Amino acid sequence: MGGQGLSAPAGATAGLWQALGVGALRLLTRALAVAGIVGVISFALMRSLPGDAAYRIAAGRYGYDIVDTAAADKVRAELGLDNPWWQQLAAWLGDLSRLELGRSMVSGEPVIEELAHQLGHTVGLSLVAWCLALAIGLAAGTAVALSGRGWLDRLLGMLSLGFKATPTFVLGLGLATLLAVHWNWLPAAGHGDGTHLVLPALTLALGLAAGLSQVTLHRMRQVLAAPSVAFARTKGLPLVWVVLRHVLRNTAVPVTAYAGMQLVLLIEGVVVVESFFAWPGIGHALIHALIARDVPMVQGTALCMGLIFVLLSAMVDGLCWLLDPRLQAKG
């Protein structure tokens, strides 16, 4: 544990390139597999929903007040909803292989254009939330570990448990009631300038920070108790340098891995948070597409979220690899 020094093993450059190549190949395979699986599953799930999709799509387009059997029949004919399921699936997979995601059944716009508009919002929100979670989680965990006070430990434990157990929706409602309605510091919904980002990002971040702070706290305690730290202290290294050079890096590996796992929660939370704060991202689009039975949009959004997940977890793997000399040594 620890004390292996900061210099990378010899031949690192060649190893790095090789590792990058393997990593890229693995990433590509994973992305393709996720694309296929997500597309087929969302197609199958949408097909298995009860009721006639033509009515639902027509209601999404024109409002259900307008929709009658004639309008539904028109939609059915236009979209080929009567074709056998395998033809519809094959058409979608064929489009996908040409990097085309089809057109939204509701708005008639190409799915890729709608996603392009929403993706930026979702990625922005997710990144800010993730960084905020890291900041809060690391700061809280580090502070409590270094202070060594039992009551702080218990307080952090209780807070973490509380935030983790609170559904995102309730957390968002609570934060918005306090920060937007009661104190009127922040806008309660919408998008535009940076202030709109704070509430949704904070809502997402608090849930994530809860777990992160605990992992940081426990890992840092282990590291601080390690002989290497005692040695560094004994040889007269100032405390700040001990923490910066030995403790932080050793703590960082499991924390980074854990933060990567948290991305699952983040992607799940985005759906709820975007819809609650009227944030025009992919999660929000997914909900609307689900309600309107807009199969191409559901496939497109699910695909996009799946790919984001693959990309982010690859980044986490890469980061862990860079942080942990033991992984590099293994090649």
Place this chain on the structure above:
Amino acid sequence: MNPIPLRLNRRQAAAMAILTACAAWQATPAGAAPGDSKVLQIAAPWEVSSLDPAKAGYVFTRMQVSETLVGVDAQGALAPALASAWEVSANQLVWRFRLRAGSRFHDGTPVTAADAVRSLERARANPGVLGNAPVQKISADKDSVVFELSRPFGPLPAFLAHASTQILAPASYAADGSVKAIVGTGPYKISSIQPPQKMEVERFDGWQGRKPAIERAAYLAVGRGETRNMLAGSGQADLVFTHDPANFERLKAQKKLKFQSLAIPRSIYLKVNAGHPALKDVATRRALSLAIDRAGIAQAVLREPRAAATQLFPPVMQEWHVPALQGLSRDPAQARELLRSAGWTPGPGGILQRDGKPFKVTLRTFSDRPELPIIATAIQAQFKEVGIDMAVAIMNSGEIPGGHKDGSLELALLARNYSLVPDPVGTLLQDFGPAGGDWGAMNWTSAALRDAIAALSGASDANRRSVLRGTIATILQAELPVIPVLWYQHTATHSTRLANVSIDPLEISYRLDQMQWAGKD
């Protein structure tokens, strides 16, 4: 576990924590700036899902960006809009709508009759109201748009107040005929639009009418009711539409808000399959009606006692509401008596039976309007009291027209909008036609009713129209092909910094051009 040699003091620990935090922190701009105070902020649940007027066109007419040929005045009567006047030929088959002289699109081009025809032809080809009118040809004649009909059709001007018939400039359309921008003629023009959620408008200087006091407005689609409540409660939105009833009550504690709750021409009723063995006789349908505690549901679910329906058409539809009709009310004893007279006898478990079959039915409803499932379960409990076993199936709205078509529907609970066009006769034609209607009667027909509706759509004499409307309301009340439950209430809040706010019960316009900031002239 205890880190023996190093125990940081509090200051060191804090410094370390901040340092760590800074490493991971990516600046998020903070600080409060909820909206520019000069922009009127509007929040409503409806998304700008598309630029196509057939899809979400009502957002553009409500924001007064685009206009239809015909509008409505404060009393809900038809009024000139982009058409300054209209007339119908003696044989009632040719209508001429003269365009307002000198009107211009937001891109500066003058409005021509040919432009209007293009927009109207598009509206006619898409699902929407105009396709249901007996229009044979739409043509341009100098400054007029001419409609040639296959039969007399009085409600045509009302149909032309529907948002799907809004007139857009030629520059609005892409080469393939799709809509790429909204270039309208209203007092406001779009300054930025980000579908599906946001649209900003500013005053159009080329507007011929009175100059609106509000210079800029922003529309935000906020799907969740809780979020809209917060926008209203915090004052971040000046004008918020549609609050759920429970929260509307709670918001009333806010001093900086003004409340609008008004009946709109929308009724919640039970659609009945009158061909179903258990529901085919009028006595049973009247018993169902007598079993429903409308006042209780109105109070408990909509928090508005005035919402209890005593007949199909709400009082806000002044011409259609007949005060003299004996109102629908609750009387479980009479309901049981009627059921007994219809041949129902108590069976096992308190459930009525007739010819050895228990009175078991399924009611379909949907959750697009969140109060519908709640009302459905209330009715379920009330039916149980008189011995009817009703299951509630919450499905998607399409299962109602679908079940109407394949005959599988027994009962449905739905909300019907009579203001899709300001004259509800178009809706009634659809609902009570010879084969019933997807959202109206099922396996029930009345020649007298059909004659009255047909005569009404061709009649122009005011007295005769009034008599016909009375006949229609009376037949529906006696036969109950649909069983009215509630009259819908439209809720809106606005901040006290806004003056001259009025809410259009027909939801055709937000009337931004009439509003002003409080404290200014």
